[in-house]
Amino acid sequence: MSDLLLEVCQVSKTFIRGGVLTGRRVAAVKDVSFRLAAGRPEIFAIIGESGSGKTTLSRMILNIDTPTSGKLRFDGVDLATIRTAGDRLAFMHKVQPIFQNPFESFNPLKRIDRYLFMTHRRFIAADGRLAPEMAVDEALHKVGLSLKEVSRRYPHELSGGQLQRVAIARALLANPKLIVADEPVSMIDASLRISIVNLFKTLRDDLGISIIYVTHDLATAYYVSDRIIIMQQGSVVESGDARAVLNAPQHPYSRQLREAALLPDFAAGL
Numbered sequence: 434m435s436d437l438l439l440e441v442c443q444v445s446k447t448f449i450r451g452g453v454l455t456g457r458r459v460a461a462v463k464d465v466s467f468r469l470a471a472g473r474p475e476i477f478a479i480i481g482e483s484g485s486g487k488t489t490l491s492r493m494i495l496n497i498d499t500p501t502s503g504k505l506r507f508d509g510v511d512l513a514t515i516r517t518a519g520d521r522l523a524f525m526h527k528v529q530p531i532f533q534n535p536f537e538s539f540n541p542l543k544r545i546d547r548y549l550f551m552t553h554r555r556f557i558a559a560d561g562r563l564a565p566e567m568a569v570d571e572a573l574h575k576v577g578l579s580l581k582e583v584s585r586r587y588p589h590e591l592s593g594g595q596l597q598r599v600a601i602a603r604a605l606l607a608n609p610k611l612i613v614a615d616e617p618v619s620m621i622d623a624s625l626r627i628s629i630v631n632l633f634k635t636l637r638d639d640l641g642i643s644i645i646y647v648t649h650d651l652a653t654a655y656y657v658s659d660r661i662i663i664m665q666q667g668s669v670v671e672s673g674d675a676r677a678v679l680n681a682p683q684h685p686y687s688r689q690l691r692e693a694a695l696l697p698d699f700a701a702g703l
């Protein structure tokens with residue numbers, strides 16, 4: 434096992450928009466580096482406005498996109514060497530995504546309990562000690578729900594907040610070491626956001642899971658994160674301890690973000 438859980442090493446991603454010859458190059462992520470230590474679970478926020486490259490960076494961490502240059506290693510394994518279906522499944526055991534819109538994460542025609550049982554079957558090697566009902570119920574309990582509550586229900590029969598909890602329970606069935614959550618609360622009612630964000634703290638403290646929290650929302654990032662990076666136009670402009678950076682931002686862009694966030698919402702998050 435490596436001393437590092439995740440190593441993002443001088444990673445860049447360039448897209449070509451339009452035709453191959455006539456297209457314009459878009460540098461979505463530029464030379465980004467950071468590390469998460471193994472055995473020291475933390476909430477690491479990637480902050481930036483729309484178009485700053487957060488999603489592209491998180492997709493590379495999830496091995497959905499490949500970098501144009503640079504390297505990503507998870508648990509010592511270079512993500513570029515993950516090629517077979519078996520390798521991919523092994524990676525997904527350890528790294529799980531949570532997406533912005535929980536309603537898009539689930540097939541609307543499939544019952545939620547069936548979805549969770551399917552996921553359990555897929556990752557059964559991760560936790561073969563429990564019968565499917567018990568494993569699914571246990572995962573749901575970790576997010577404040579139960580199998581009884583979601584049984585026989587379809588995604589549209591739950592609130593966005595409840596469904597995002599189910600998405601987190603589904604991620605937990607894989608027994609991951611890292612969850613990459615891309616704007617996980619932005620589509621959820623403001624009143625429920627803090628409960629999801631608090632859940633991340635519980636996953637970190639009680640289950641030892643590290644969380645990469647991708648957001649444009651400084652208030653929740655301030656409230657929940659241990660460390661942050663602030664991205665502008667693909668580059669990291671500031672990084673460090675979340676409270677230190679957000680209390681006294683040094684870079685003009687970080688200051689600008691903080692000033693823009695000094696709205697009632699931000700104050701409420703402090």
Ligand SMILES: Nc1ncnc2c1ncn2[C@@H]1O[C@H](COP(=O)(O)OP(=O)(O)OP(=O)(O)O)[C@@H](O)[C@H]1O
Pocket residue numbers: 448449450459460461481482483484485486487488489490649
């Ligand atoms: N598949 C793609 N093809 C071309 N350009 C892309 C692609 N994906 C992202 N981009 C561009 O890369 C830049 C960074 O986008 P990205 O989605 O990573 O930013 P973001 O900070 O996550 O923004 P948002 O919060 O709006 O999703 C943007 O200019 C975007 O238009």
